[in-house]
Amino acid sequence: MLGWEFPPIINGGLGVACFGITKALSNHVDISLILPKSDPNFVVQNVDTIGLNHFDIENIKVKTSEYEFLEDVNYVDSNFLPYHTLSSESLETKYESTDYTSIKSKIRSELEVFNTNDLYDGAIGERVYNFSKIATLIALNRDFDIIHAHDWMTFVAGMEIKAATGKPLVLHVHSLEADRNSPECKGWVYQIERKAMEYADVIIPVSFYTGQIIQTHYGISEDKIKPVHNGIEQVQAFRSESSLPEKVVLFLGRITVQKGPEYFFETASKVLEFMPNTRFVMAGTGNMLKGMIEMGAYKQIGNRFHFTGFLTPEKVRQLYSIADVYVMPSVSEPFGLSALEAAQFGIPVVLSKQSGVAEVLPSALKADYWDIDKMASNIISVLKYKGLRDQLVKDAYQDLAKINWDYTAQNIVNIYNHDIVKN
Amino acid sequence: MAKICLYFQLHQPYRLNEYSFFQIGKHNSYFNDEFNADILNKIAFNCYLKTNELLLKLIEKYGSKIQLNFGLSGTVISQFENYNPTVIESFNKLAKTGCVDFLSETYFHSLASLYNFDEFEFQVKKHAGKIESLFDIKPTIFRNTELIFRNDIAEKIYNLGFKAVLTEGIERKTNQNSVNQIYQTNQLLPVFLRNYNLSDDIAFRFSDPKSELFPITATKIIKKIKTNLLPAEIITIGMDYETFGEHFDDNTTIFKFLESFISTVIEDNTLQFSTFKAIDFEKNTEKPLFNSEEIISWADTEKDGSAWLGNSMQYEALSKIYELNTLIKHVKNPEIVETWRKLQISDHFYYMSTKYFSDGDVHSYFSHYKTPYDAYINYMNILSDFEILVKKELSK
CATH class of the missing domain: 3.40.50.2000 (Glycogen Phosphorylase B;)
Structure with a gap:
């Protein structure tokens, strides 16, 4: 599971939804959740949460030979990342050294972008880019069946991991560039979204409305769009006396x-x-x-x-x-x-x-x-x-009464079971 | 011989114009004449004229062996008069054969029986007057809007001098006894009960592949009557007349079915068509009691009042329109009084039903509103405007 916002670090609906889905899904499947930033004090039971802001490359048991995949990543990178301008440095040159100590130190420096208060600030491009590389590294050291990525910030990582592992890619669409900007906007975020959706095995938009936009504005085939509505946590609602007469x-x-x-x-x-x-x-x-x-x-x-x-x-x-x-x-x-x-x-x-x-x-x-x-x-x-x-x-x-995260999770599990062609 | 009472209901409401909040006080017209005329003419073409013609043809062939009961609301009649008078002529031909009877109801197909008995009586009399003036037949059998029945209404009907009343054959009200016999109210007013199971085989399930009788033929229906229902005193099969040609179009062979059903009954020596009024009520004086303290009707699966009185929007809208009575009593302008009554048409409140709405099941086959909330808002905007109009009139 690849997420971006997650409690307690929340900007909008994405973090709330990602949490609701992960928590409810963990009753059905084993989840490793990779986030750019997490709070170690915020624990979701049965979910292995990895925040890159406090991720130590030494903690991950990697056989030296496994770094070889990075060559593949490099290859994939050049296919997917539409914004090469982010780094003047060519990807090919990045890890070409066989000196793994220097690779680790490089990764360490890349992890620094996740020590931030605003995941969406000017460095977002670089953050998305580094997230995808490191998430791929982590993914290659784990056993899993499905890649599930939430919104465009994690879609590049999703594609990289699919390319490196051949595992099916599920994209969860909470929001699109076509919503945030005008539908005519076809900038680099749009390009990432479209490319990822074309490459994905299944797309889960949070509504039929969004599913429709994915078809019309992104030209994605209806067959792989499987909308699942969000749920909601029960709250203790209350009414207060308003001090306003109006x-x-x-x-x-x-x-x-x-x-x-x-x-x-x-x-x-x-x-x-x-x-x-x-x-x-x-x-x-x-x-x-x-x-x-x-x-x-x-x-x-x-x-x-x-x-x-x-x-x-x-x-x-x-x-x-x-x-x-x-x-x-x-x-x-x-x-x-x-x-x-x-x-x-x-x-x-x-x-x-x-x-x-x-x-x-x-x-x-x-x-x-x-x-x-x-x-x-x-x-x-x-x-x-x-x-x-x-x-x-x-x-x-x-x-x-008909809306809850368990129901959402069950629908997602059904998609995992029925709509993903297992390799 | 078992009597078969065929009963056809015709009704069309005066649908409302879209009336926004911003029009309140402007007194724009409330009723969408063009839309109402379009619908009426479409159904006249698909159903009323065609089916009448078929029945006339059959009556020509079989004579008085055919006996039919019609219920025409006042609002459908006045729309025929305004938009398509040939339908009235066609019913006149049917009336002249002596083979059909016309039932009584409230002129405005309203729920006045639940809110105001004086108003109810007015509307029943207005309707009876209209039927008599058009067809020269005085209605003697009463059927309330959507077969609504309750003990107090039955008493009122009895006091108005009707010979019998027709309502829905609900098993919970007959203690599971046969609905195919005549019951009586506390006042000994005879009660006819519609056999909804048999009626719905035709009216709802005619083209339903899941129906046990599918594809439905006259032979199968008659076989069902003979196997399951006989011996019986009287079997009432009642439905919207729009079943023929409108709810089910020509392609479903519904007309062929009707023709074949009528011919088969006539040729059968154990069954006989009858009007309700031709039934000899006195033959069997020991009739079982039929009574209900709660509203019953033929609407929806609940068969109670919940189609019109199922939610707070409907309660509010209905109580508001009937509360206006206190003002209307003093209004001399007949047009305003007529408008008040047209706003009582039960359909306005039916459109506000939320019963199956949230299940996505479109309760709205009969509604032109997108949601029950839209229906309510529109109605309340009009009612708010109307209230201002009435008050202006009274301050003149």
Whole structure:
């Protein structure tokens, strides 16, 4: 299993999902989980977790002869890595020495990129590249049957390992470049994603919605796309007395193009025309935050539109406990775990149709992300009509009863057993 | 001889326009006339006119050996009058043969029997008046919207002077006794029970390969009657008239089946078609009691009121429309009062049912809304607008 984000080091939904899947899967299969960065104090039972931030090459029992594979890796590297510019040094020259002490020292220096607070900073390319080499090294010293890689950061490693071992490659797609940027964006991350998906044996997107994008934007055959929905951990939901007399409409997520914050803003303006006693809370941070604040002031609805910045999970739960509607107007959302969290707190959910979570939450009101009128009308209806609110909450609990990580894990095991052609 | 009572139901609602929250107070039109006309004309072509023609042909051949019961809601009749009067002419021809009877119901195919007996009585009388004026037949047998029945409603029907009532043959209400006999209510009002198992063989399972009778033929249905049901007093086979040509199209041989079924029954010397009203109720005075404190109906597998009163959206919407009665009583404008009644059509609430929704099972064959929530929001927006309209009218 190749992961990137993992608790307690979490940026978004990827770490949460990766943890949920790994933990539930460990009841069915033996897992070695390789991460760029892990916290040794965070232990998942039955999972052999290897974090490269504290990985010591000496701890791995390698016969000297086994380093020979590195030649193969070099060969594969040149095929897969589309961003040679990352290193002026040719891969071929890197390990050509037979002096294994110097190889080890080289690896040690490569491991340094994982001692970072931000796995996604400017050095991400180098990090992805080093991760793939070292993960391959580790993989070659283990006995395993399947490579399971989560998102593009680990896809290169997945390909390398498949090339070096011939083991089947399963790609788990939590998010795509086509979601994060515009679908037209065909940069190097897109290239990695596409190449990896072409090379993979099975692709597991977190929704049919994402499966569809993989077909249309990446040209991958439907046959190897096997969507499996995410699960969710049970939480102790609670309601708190709100200090605000007005109804609270909540947006929660990164404030980036993908999450549709400007649509939330337009929707809020529309709702406020008809229901002035409403407050809109935009929780989270991101590169569009500043623009959003300025727009609020410009449109003179700043007094009804609030920004919280980044929130701890505890604060997020507090916000859920006072919110009256949860809105997720994402332009393209592969899944959207936060919508399920909101539903757990008994908040009616209004979603964009361009979201995977809509597939498991029939009880959410839906509109196209650009359809401001429909989105606003959905919010107003929830606030205004009690019968609807009660019903949505009740139905959402029924939907939630069918969603858990064990179910997700079972579906993945079925794919392992039935959809992977064993070599 | 066992009596076979064939009963066909016709109903079309006035479907609503898409009405957004932002239109509340603007009093745009509520009913989607164009859509309603399209649907009505399509079904008239596929089913009503074709099936009527077939029945007329058979009546010409067999005469009064054919006896049929029809239930036409007031809202389907008024749509025939507006969009396709030839259907009325065609029913008139059937009425003139003397071989068909028309049953009573609420004009607006409403749930008034559950909310307001005065309103219920008004709608029943309006419907009876309409049937009599069109077909010169006074309805004497009552069937409520979707065969809804409850003891208090039965009492009301009795007080309105009906000769008998028709409802669903639910075994839990007959103590597992045969539904193929006449029962009676506490007031000794005769009760006819629809044999849903037999009816659904045709209406639901006609082209279902999993049906034990598939492919369904008249011979098989009659064999089933003779083997499993006889001896019996009366066997009621009732279904939507749209079964013929609409739910099952021409290619499924449904028309051939109907023709063959009618001919085979007539040629059989143990079975005989009858209208409900021609049954001699007095022949057997010791009828078993049929009563139900809870709502029963022919809807869904539950056969109770949950198709319209199954969730909080439906409860709210229904109580709101009937609460308006206190204002409507004072409204003189007949158009507004008529609109109030059209908003009572049971279909509006049926579309809000969430029963099978989350299972992905589309309960929505009969719904043009994407989700029950959409149906509710749309209805409530219209109702909110209507309430403003009524208040404006009263303040004039």
